[in-house]
Amino acid sequence: MVDVILGLQWGDEGKGKIVDYFAPSYDLIARFQGGPNAGHTLYVKDKKIVLHQIPSGIFHEKTMNLIGNGVVLDPVTLKRECESVAGFGVDYRKNLYISQRAHLILPTHRALDKASEMSKGQEKIGSTLKGIGPAYMDKTGRNGLRVGDLLDKSFTTQYIKLRLKHQKLLDSFNFHEDLSEWEEEFFEALEFMRQFKIVNGEYFINDKISQGKKVLAEGAQGSMLDVDFGTFPFVTSSNTISAGVCTGLGVAPQQIRDVIGVSKAYCTRVGGGPFPTELEDATGEELRKVGNEFGATTGRPRRCGWIDGVALKFACMINGVTKIVMTKADVLDAFSELKICTAYKVNGETTNEIPFQMNRVKIEPQWQSFAGWNTDITAVKKYDKLPEKMREYVQFINKYLGVKIAYISNGPGRDQLIENL
Structure with missing residues (x-):
C-alpha cells in the first residue's frame, strides 16, 4: 500500500x-x-x-x-x-x-543550466540553476550517468565522454567558466556516496x-x-x-x-510564469511579509496572491486527490477580507478550465469574497474551536473542490495541525 x-x-x-x-x-x-x-x-x-x-x-x-x-x-x-x-x-x-537507477547531476549539468538561462534574456523561466533540467534532458536523451554506474570500473571513462559532449554545448553558449572546483567537489562527493545502500x-x-x-x-x-x-x-x-x-x-x-494534496490557504509562486491570482499591491506585499514568503532553497521572494480555486480543482482532478492539507492558514489571521478565484474570464468568456497556454491569454480572475476572522488561531487545537468565519472559508473550498480539507496547519510547529476528519 x-x-x-x-x-x-x-x-x-x-x-x-x-x-x-x-x-x-x-x-x-x-x-x-x-x-x-x-x-x-x-x-x-x-x-x-x-x-x-x-x-x-x-x-x-x-x-x-x-x-x-x-x-x-x-x-x-x-x-x-x-x-x-x-x-x-x-x-x-x-x-x-x-x-x-536515479540519474546523477554532473558539474557540467549545472553549467549548462546557467548558460541556457543566461541566454534566454527576458524569457527566463526562473530556473534554480541546480542542473536539474539538463540532467533530465540527458535522461530522456539516453546519455545520463546513474547512481548504479558508480559501481562500474568504467565510470570515469563514461564521465569524461559525457563531459566532452557537454563542453561542446557550453562552447556554443560562449560559456567558459572554470569548473575545476566544482569537479573536485563532485568526485569527493562520489566517494562519499559509495558508503550508502545502493x-x-x-x-x-x-x-x-x-x-x-x-x-x-x-x-x-x-x-x-x-x-x-x-x-x-x-x-x-x-x-x-x-x-x-x-x-x-x-x-x-x-x-x-x-x-494527500497540500495547498496553502492562499497562493505563491517563485520565478517567472503565469499566476492569475497574483497581487502586485500592498495586500500581496502583506501576504509575503506575514507569511515570510522567501524560497527555502533560493531565498528568492515569492510572488503572492489569493487562492486559485480553478487551478486547485484542476490539480485535485489530475492527481485523484482524496484529502487536502491546508497550510499557513494562520497567515490569513491578519486580513479583514479574503478572496477565492472561482472562475477565469478569458477573452470575455467565463471558464472553469485551465487554458492550454496560460501565458498567451489574458486571464481575469472571478472572485468570491469572504470576511476575515481577525483572530489569532495559532493556539487552536480543534476544528470546532476555529472562528466561524474561518470555518465558512474552509467549507466553501470543500464544496467547490468536491474534496475535503482534512487537516489545517496553523503554524510551523509539528503539533500545529488541526484534524478535520
Missing part, C-alpha cells in the same frame, strides 16, 4: 512539515521525482533544517528512506545535507537507501509492499509545475503529479491508496 503526499500549487506549500507529521505512521518514505531544487523545511528540536534530496522521514529512527529512480541526484548537495542531518545526531547511513529501488519498494509495509511517496515542487500539465514552459522537468509515483518508484497504479 502506497500513500502519496504532493503539492497542489506551484511548490512551496509546506510539504516537508506534513510528511514529517505523517512519517511515524509509515515504514518507508520515498522521494519519486525532482532534484535539489526542492526545499522541504522541517523543525527538529526547535531548529530549522531544509532537506533538498533526502526524504523527510530521515529524523524518525524506525523509518526507512528511499531516493527513487525518478529523482536526479546531486552528490555534492547530498553530502552537504547528510552532514547537516548528522549534526542532529542522526545516523543517515542506517536508514537511507538510493535507487541505482539498491534495486523497484524491487526494494515492492518487496516492502508485499511484506505489508506502509509506504509514503513524497513529492517535490507542485502540480502546476508538472512538465505535462503545468504552466508550460514555466515548469520543472519531471512529473510532479501522482502518476509520477509509478514511474519514479516502479510501483503499479493499483498500489496507490490515498493521495
Whole structure:
C-alpha cells in the first residue's frame, strides 16, 4: 500500500512539515521525482533544517528512506545535507537507501543550466540553476550517468565522454567558466556516496509492499509545475503529479491508496510564469511579509496572491486527490477580507478550465469574497474551536473542490495541525 503526499500549487506549500507529521505512521518514505531544487523545511528540536534530496522521514529512527529512480541526484548537495542531518545526531547511513537507477547531476549539468538561462534574456523561466533540467534532458536523451554506474570500473571513462559532449554545448553558449572546483567537489562527493545502500529501488519498494509495509511517496515542487500539465514552459522537468509515483518508484497504479494534496490557504509562486491570482499591491506585499514568503532553497521572494480555486480543482482532478492539507492558514489571521478565484474570464468568456497556454491569454480572475476572522488561531487545537468565519472559508473550498480539507496547519510547529476528519 502506497500513500502519496504532493503539492497542489506551484511548490512551496509546506510539504516537508506534513510528511514529517505523517512519517511515524509509515515504514518507508520515498522521494519519486525532482532534484535539489526542492526545499522541504522541517523543525527538529526547535531548529530549522531544509532537506533538498533526502526524504523527510530521515529524523524518525524506525523509518526507512528511499531516493527513487525518478529523482536526479546531486552528490555534492547530498553530502552537504547528510552532514547537516548528522549534526542532529542522526545516523543517515542506517536508514537511507538510493535507487541505482536515479540519474546523477554532473558539474557540467549545472553549467549548462546557467548558460541556457543566461541566454534566454527576458524569457527566463526562473530556473534554480541546480542542473536539474539538463540532467533530465540527458535522461530522456539516453546519455545520463546513474547512481548504479558508480559501481562500474568504467565510470570515469563514461564521465569524461559525457563531459566532452557537454563542453561542446557550453562552447556554443560562449560559456567558459572554470569548473575545476566544482569537479573536485563532485568526485569527493562520489566517494562519499559509495558508503550508502545502493539498491534495486523497484524491487526494494515492492518487496516492502508485499511484506505489508506502509509506504509514503513524497513529492517535490507542485502540480502546476508538472512538465505535462503545468504552466508550460514555466515548469520543472519531471512529473510532479501522482502518476509520477509509478514511474519514479516502479510501483503499479493499483498500489496507490490515498493521495494527500497540500495547498496553502492562499497562493505563491517563485520565478517567472503565469499566476492569475497574483497581487502586485500592498495586500500581496502583506501576504509575503506575514507569511515570510522567501524560497527555502533560493531565498528568492515569492510572488503572492489569493487562492486559485480553478487551478486547485484542476490539480485535485489530475492527481485523484482524496484529502487536502491546508497550510499557513494562520497567515490569513491578519486580513479583514479574503478572496477565492472561482472562475477565469478569458477573452470575455467565463471558464472553469485551465487554458492550454496560460501565458498567451489574458486571464481575469472571478472572485468570491469572504470576511476575515481577525483572530489569532495559532493556539487552536480543534476544528470546532476555529472562528466561524474561518470555518465558512474552509467549507466553501470543500464544496467547490468536491474534496475535503482534512487537516489545517496553523503554524510551523509539528503539533500545529488541526484534524478535520
